[in-house]
Amino acid sequence: MTTKPDALPITVRGVTKTYGRVRALDDVSLDVKSGEFLTLLGPSGSGKTTLLMVLAGFTRPDKGSLKFGEHEMIRTAPHLRGVGMVFQNYALFPHMTVAGNVGYPLRLRGTPKAEMAERIERALDLVQLGGYGKRGIEQLSGGQKQRVALARSIVFEPRILLMDEPLSALDKKLRDRMQIELRHLHEQLGMTTVYVTHDQREALTMSDRIAVVNHGRIMQLAEPQQLYDRPENKFVADFIGDSSFLPVMRGGAGVTFGDMAIRMDGAVPDADSLLLMIRPERARLLNGETPEDTNVFEATVTELVYQGESYLLYARLKDGSEIAVRGAIREGTYQNLPRAGDTARLGLHRADTVVIAGEDA
Amino acid sequence: MAAADMNAAGLRRDERAERWRLFGLSSPALLLVLVILVIPVGWLFYVSFIGADGTFSLENYERMIKRKSYSRIFITTFQVSLLTTGLCILIGYPLAYFMSQLPVKWANLCLITVLLPFWTSLLVRTYAWLVLLQKQGLVNQWAISMGLWDEPLKFVHNMTGTLIGMVHIMLPFLILPVYGAMRAIDGDYLKAASNLGASPRRAFWTVFFPLSTPGLFAGSLMVFVLCLGFFVTPAVLGGGRVIMVSMKIVSNIELFVNWGAASALGVVLLLMTAVILWIASRFLKLEQMTGGGH
Numbered sequence: 001m002t003t004k005p006d007a008l009p010i011t012v013r014g015v016t017k018t019y020g021r022v023r024a025l026d027d028v029s030l031d032v033k034s035g036e037f038l039t040l041l042g043p044s045g046s047g048k049t050t051l052l053m054v055l056a057g058f059t060r061p062d063k064g065s066l067k068f069g070e071h072e073m074i075r076t077a078p079h080l081r082g083v084g085m086v087f088q089n090y091a092l093f094p095h096m097t098v099a100g101n102v103g104y105p106l107r108l109r110g111t112p113k114a115e116m117a118e119r120i121e122r123a124l125d126l127v128q129l130g131g132y133g134k135r136g137i138e139q140l141s142g143g144q145k146q147r148v149a150l151a152r153s154i155v156f157e158p159r160i161l162l163m164d165e166p167l168s169a170l171d172k173k174l175r176d177r178m179q180i181e182l183r184h185l186h187e188q189l190g191m192t193t194v195y196v197t198h199d200q201r202e203a204l205t206m207s208d209r210i211a212v213v214n215h216g217r218i219m220q221l222a223e224p225q226q227l228y229d230r231p232e233n234k235f236v237a238d239f240i241g242d243s244s245f246l247p248v249m250r251g252g253a254g255v256t257f258g259d260m261a262i263r264m265d266g267a268v269p270d271a272d273s274l275l276l277m278i279r280p281e282r283a284r285l286l287n288g289e290t291p292e293d294t295n296v297f298e299a300t301v302t303e304l305v306y307q308g309e310s311y312l313l314y315a316r317l318k319d320g321s322e323i324a325v326r327g328a329i330r331e332g333t334y335q336n337l338p339r340a341g342d343t344a345r346l347g348l349h350r351a352d353t354v355v356i357a358g359e360d361a
Numbered sequence: 362m363a364a365a366d367m368n369a370a371g372l373r374r375d376e377r378a379e380r381w382r383l384f385g386l387s388s389p390a391l392l393l394v395l396v397i398l399v400i401p402v403g404w405l406f407y408v409s410f411i412g413a414d415g416t417f418s419l420e421n422y423e424r425m426i427k428r429k430s431y432s433r434i435f436i437t438t439f440q441v442s443l444l445t446t447g448l449c450i451l452i453g454y455p456l457a458y459f460m461s462q463l464p465v466k467w468a469n470l471c472l473i474t475v476l477l478p479f480w481t482s483l484l485v486r487t488y489a490w491l492v493l494l495q496k497q498g499l500v501n502q503w504a505i506s507m508g509l510w511d512e513p514l515k516f517v518h519n520m521t522g523t524l525i526g527m528v529h530i531m532l533p534f535l536i537l538p539v540y541g542a543m544r545a546i547d548g549d550y551l552k553a554a555s556n557l558g559a560s561p562r563r564a565f566w567t568v569f570f571p572l573s574t575p576g577l578f579a580g581s582l583m584v585f586v587l588c589l590g591f592f593v594t595p596a597v598l599g600g601g602r603v604i605m606v607s608m609k610i611v612s613n614i615e616l617f618v619n620w621g622a623a624s625a626l627g628v629v630l631l632l633m634t635a636v637i638l639w640i641a642s643r644f645l646k647l648e649q650m651t652g653g654g655h
Contacts, residue, residue, distance in 0.1 A: 058552055078555045079564075091553035095571045104567070105557035152557065 007035040007192045008069040008159040010055065015064030015074075017050055017216075024050040025061060026216035032194060033208075037186050039195045041203040042213035043239065049164060051213065052196045056162055057081050068160060083160040084153035084191075088168060090145045092137045098124070098148050099133030105156040123155040124148075126185065143174045150182075154189060161186075161193045167202065179205045200240045204228065212236045230266065233357050237277045244323035246276040248355060255355055258319060263295055264353035273358030280312060280326035282352035285337070286345040294347040299323065301338045311337060315344055402631070409624035421625035431609075438605045441520070441595065442588035445527040446535075449584050452528065453535040454577060460536075461543035472540070475533050483530065487597045490526045491517055494598075518600025526594040534587060535580035542576020543569075582641050586634050606630050 010032035017025040024047045032038045040048040053059035054066065057078030066074040073081060092101050099120050106116045124130050127147035132140075140148065146166060153161060166182075167175045183206050186193055197203055203210045204224045211221040212235070220227060220236045231237035234245065248255040248262060255262050255274055262276060290296060299315035302322065311334060313325045325346055327333070338344045412418030425431045456475075460468045478486060493499050494516035501513040516522050546569060554564035592607040599605075606626055613623040 056552075056556055058555075078552070079558050079560055081556075082558070083556070085553070085556045087549050087553055089547070089549060091547065091549035093550060093553075093568055093572075095568075104554070104559075108558040108563065156558070 006159050007190055009034040010160065010192060010194070011065070011067040012051075012055075013065040013067075015051070015054055015061045015066065017047075017054065017059060017061040023216045025054070025064075028064070028216070028218060030211060030218060030221070032192055035190045035192055037183070037193045037195065037206060037208045039197060039203040039207040039210045040213050041197060041200060041210050041240075043198060046213045047216035048196050048198075048213040050216075052162055052164055052194060055160075055194060056083060056085050082156075082158055083162055084156070084158035085162040086146075086149050086153050086164065086166040088165045090149040090166075090169075092145055092149055092152070094137050096137070097133065098129070098135045098137065098140070101137065101148055102133070102152045102155050104152065109156060119155055120151075123151040126154070126188075127151045142170055143178070146170060146178065150185070154185075154191070157191075159191055161189075161191045163193065163195045165197055166195075168197075168199070175202070182206060204240070212239060214239070230354060231277065231356055232269070234275060234359070237275075237354075237356055242280050242324065242326075244278045244280070244321070246278065246317070246321050246323070247358070248274050248276045250274065260295075262353060262355070263293060263350040264355060265351050266354055268355050269357045271357035271359070274355050275358045277354045277356050278323050278348055279352070280324040281310075283323065283325045283346050283348045285313065285325055285327060286347045288345075291347060291349075293350045295350065295353060297323070297346045297348070299344055299346055301340050301342045301344050303340055304337055306334065313337065313344070315346060405624050405627050405631075408620050409628045411621050413619070413621070421621045422629075424622065425625060425629065434604050434606055434609050437603060438589060441523060441527065441591075441603065441605060442585050444524055445531055445588050446581050446585045448524060448528045449531050449535040450577065450581060453532050453580070454539055457536050457539040457543055457576075458573075460540055461546075468540075468544075475536050478529070479533065483593055484597075486530065487526055487594045490522065490529070490598060494522055494525065517598050519602050520599070522598035522600070523595045523603045526598040527588060527591065530594060531584045531587060534583045538580040538583065539573065539576040542573045542579075546572045578641070578644065582638070586637060589634055589637075590630060 010030070012028055012030040012032075015025050015028045016023070026047075028047075028051060030051075040051060042048040050059055054061050054064075057073075057076060061074070064074060065072060068081070068083075093104065096104065099117075102120045102123055103116050106119060111119070120133060121130065124132060127150050129144060129147050129151065132144070132148075137145065137148070146169075149166070163182075167178050170178060179202055186206075195203075195206065204227075207224055209221060209223050210227050212219045212227065214235050220232045222230075222232075227236065228241055231240065237243050237245070246257055248257045250268065252261055254264055255268055255276070257276060268274065286294075286296065297317055299317050301313060301315050303314040305312045305314075306329075308329075310326050310328055313327070314322055315325065316322050323346065327337075409421050410417055410419070412420045460471045460475075463471065491498075495501070496513045496515075498516070500516065504510055505513065516525065550568050550572065551564050554568045555561070559567060590607055591605065592611065595603050595605050596608055596611075599608075607630075610623045610626045610630075613619045613626065
């Protein structure tokens, strides 16, 4: 990642915001590194958007500190913060052309006419809308509006870019493409970016790091792979990806499920109640064999679901807990899978065996 | 061959039948428009071309062009309408802005107070102004007792009184469309402007104001057009010094029993209004006036 020399780190300390009795932000602290693409990921009402609005200056928190680089910003008016922002509904001014919108921040800054035209065109080129300057906003498709909003938010070269679910209004194919494009654009420009989404795949695809937010608190802040493979608590494990959970007890060197010792690579977290997390695609169906270093569960199949590229098999263990296994479908494999009522043996390799804290810390 | 025009004739027949049914259903309304609009206006046109001797003549229109008093009346009418519209904008726009920034609950309360005067008769409101503003009226007595001015000021029976009364009566017609347009402005536009570096003042003038202009234009047009044909308020508060077209129409009938002259004035007023609306419609979509816009 090329870090522009003037990209700014963001430091959030102890930010709290209450609405009546609801704590939208509960003593949030967060460091966004200079030039980093950080995503705030959480369900609706988790506080992720509130946090973004605090960064932009549209929401005044009850207390806390916010620094861009060395400068305290928490009391600075939004128009003096110099951050770019892409709004969920784009908020493109309908009474201006594309060039009018993109040039708006430059006009406010008194940029000379010739330079302005050049910078507008450059910004539009960057989002692959070169030559669209004269169009009206209503003539654009959703994806094009999205790009214009992006061009407008970066044309004045802000050192920090905020994005509030910018892709949520696009259809899936376009969204997938824009994710990659945004990612490349960020690599090109290198501005510190804070991105809000409720879409976990989007977060995993785009981010350097992800902060999972719930009930106004950051549940875990980690790189995508770390977050997926080693979630720290049940909320993160549940919110990102699919997982089944088995209650396990501390015992011997590690943990036990019933009277079965669980083989695992990772450490056991320091918590009273423990859960074994099973990602459906990490578990697999065993045919008779018993591979080494694998935990094997005997189960009764409750349902087999065909999902096109893969199947999803639900099975119930002796203690009544249910786990799901996902597998790829290749020539004829689907016909030979066990059906509801059959018994099956499910394997989970020790490298994929993760124990997490049962209650949300 | 049979497959190519399968049911085609029958479907065409259904289409035609449906159209006739639709026409049949709307015929009462069409009839009403014919009886209360087309026939009277046609009659108005007809009468305006009948001279004093009962034959076809252009004398009613010639008189309007030749006599100075008529052109003065038209100038007064436009003057009063323009001034009323201007004052309504100056008072109504800020008020609508204030209301649009309130929570909906409070804004609705304000809206009710704006509409409250509609529940009182126009005549009563106009005479109330007469009582308040006359020489020995509440306003003059209070101001003199407070030492604001020594001699009672002339507020009525002149242009001032006419304008005060007209602005009061016209204000809701301006506020409603302006308020509607302002409410429809997404708050994110202003947030975006602010985020891009606009101070609150610049955000207002570069984003909020331009987006509210369709409502402002619609409201102004409504007020102006209504003013053109206004009668009661200028008649009562103008005290005979402010003579508008509508008042001349009345005097033509009541004083001179000249239906032809009155009709000609009515026709000219109607045509002027139509022309103004036509010009305006080239700048704004008329459906925005009725709230069908956005």
